[in-house]
Amino acid sequence: MNKRLFLSAPHMSGNELKYIEKVFESNYIAPLGEYVNKFEESIVNYTSTENALAVTSGTAAIHLALRVLGVGKEDDVLASTFTFIGSVNAILYQGANPVFIDSDKKSWNLCPNLLKEYLKTTKKMPKALIITHLYGMSADIQKISNICKEYGIYLIEDAAESLGATFKDKHTGTFGDFGIYSFNGNKILTTSGGGMLVSSNKDWIEKAKFYSTQAKENYIHYEHKEYGYNYRMSNVLAAIGVAQMEVIEDRVFKKREIFSWYKEYLIDVEEITLMPELENSRGNRWLTALTFEKTDPHKIVGALEEINVESRPLWKPMHMQKLFEHNKVFVDGTSEELFKKGLCVASSTCMTNEDVKIICDIIIKNLG
The missing domain is CATH 3.90.1150.10 (Aspartate Aminotransferase, domain 1)
Structure with a gap:
C-alpha cells in the first residue's frame, strides 16, 4: 500500500477549523471558555450522564475521581489487569496500591466472578474498582456495578476507549460513581489530547473542577487551603471536541x-x-x-x-x-x-x- 494504514487515525468532521476560528476571534484560547462548556454539554446530552468536566486527559480524569473519592496512601484499588497503564497510573499518584483482577473469555474484560471471589476472600476491603471497557467493548458492567454496591466499594469506569458503546442501551461510563472518556490522538474521537470526567453526583464534579483548577479558593486573590492540579481543557481543544461529537x-x-x-x-x-x-x-x-x-x-x-x-x-x-x-x-x-x-x-x-x-x-x- 502507498498510504500507511494506522490502527486508528484521527478523522476530522469538517467543522473543527470553523470552531477554532471562532475561538481565535474571541481571543479566548486559554483553559475554559464557551467551547469547553459546549463540549461538556455535548457529552451530557449524548451519554445521558448528569454532569461532565473537560480535562487534559483520561488519566487526569481518573486521578481526579480517586482524589474526590478520598482514595489515599495504602488504600487498595482494584483494577483490570488487561488494560493500558494509563488506567492504573493514577492509583500510584495517590499513593494507593493497585490490585489486579483477570479477564473472562466471554468479554475479554474484567471477570465478575473473579471479582466476587476476591471480595469474598480478601482480608482488606478495597476502596474502589477501576474497570476498563477494553477496545471499545463493554464489560459485564451491570453485574460488576451490582457487586461493587454489595461490597460498598466505589466504581470508576475507564471508558477511554468506549465512547459510544452501550450495555442494555445505557452508555458505558454512566454505570459507576464516575466514568471517564479519552480524546487522545488515536481514540474514536480526538481533540489531540484531552479527557472527560462524568458523574451523576454534581457535588463530586464540582469538587473535581476545584481540584482541576489548582484548588483556588473563592477569593479575588489566590488563596489555597488544598493542593490541586492544572488539569482543565483549553478552549481550542474543546472546539475540536464539539465538532467531533457531531459525528x-x-x-x-x-x-x-x-x-x-x-x-x-x-x-x-x-x-x-x-x-x-x-x-x-x-x-x-x-x-x-x-x-x-x-x-x-x-x-x-x-x-x-x-x-x-x-x-x-x-x-x-x-x-x-x-x-x-x-x-x-x-x-x-x-x-x-x-x-x-x-x-x-x-x-x-x-x-x-x-x-x-x-x-x-x-x-x-x-x-x-
Whole structure:
C-alpha cells in the first residue's frame, strides 16, 4: 500500500477549523471558555450522564475521581489487569496500591466472578474498582456495578476507549460513581489530547473542577487551603471536541462496519477468534482485535509492516509488568493467554472494504 494504514487515525468532521476560528476571534484560547462548556454539554446530552468536566486527559480524569473519592496512601484499588497503564497510573499518584483482577473469555474484560471471589476472600476491603471497557467493548458492567454496591466499594469506569458503546442501551461510563472518556490522538474521537470526567453526583464534579483548577479558593486573590492540579481543557481543544461529537454515531457505525468486514473475510479461518461482544451490548469496535491459536502474532505484525499497515499485540497485562511485580493479583491465566495470542489490526475510519481484504489476505497467507 502507498498510504500507511494506522490502527486508528484521527478523522476530522469538517467543522473543527470553523470552531477554532471562532475561538481565535474571541481571543479566548486559554483553559475554559464557551467551547469547553459546549463540549461538556455535548457529552451530557449524548451519554445521558448528569454532569461532565473537560480535562487534559483520561488519566487526569481518573486521578481526579480517586482524589474526590478520598482514595489515599495504602488504600487498595482494584483494577483490570488487561488494560493500558494509563488506567492504573493514577492509583500510584495517590499513593494507593493497585490490585489486579483477570479477564473472562466471554468479554475479554474484567471477570465478575473473579471479582466476587476476591471480595469474598480478601482480608482488606478495597476502596474502589477501576474497570476498563477494553477496545471499545463493554464489560459485564451491570453485574460488576451490582457487586461493587454489595461490597460498598466505589466504581470508576475507564471508558477511554468506549465512547459510544452501550450495555442494555445505557452508555458505558454512566454505570459507576464516575466514568471517564479519552480524546487522545488515536481514540474514536480526538481533540489531540484531552479527557472527560462524568458523574451523576454534581457535588463530586464540582469538587473535581476545584481540584482541576489548582484548588483556588473563592477569593479575588489566590488563596489555597488544598493542593490541586492544572488539569482543565483549553478552549481550542474543546472546539475540536464539539465538532467531533457531531459525528460520533457516524464513527461508531464505521468502526463496526470495519469489524464486520474483518469478520466476513476471517470467519471461516479456524485458527482465528475475533473479540466477542456481550449479549445486550453494543461495542464501538474502536479496534478490531483477534487471537491466533498457533501463529505468533509478531509474525503477522512483521508481514503487515511490509505493506505499510500498522498492527500491535494486545495489551500486556499489568500484573506481568515489572512495575507491579510486588502487587497483589487475582488471575486465572486468561489475560496472559490473550496477550500471547492476540493482535489489534488497523481499524481507521478512513479504511475501505478493499483495504480490509488486503490485510486479511496477508494475515491468512502468513498463518502457521
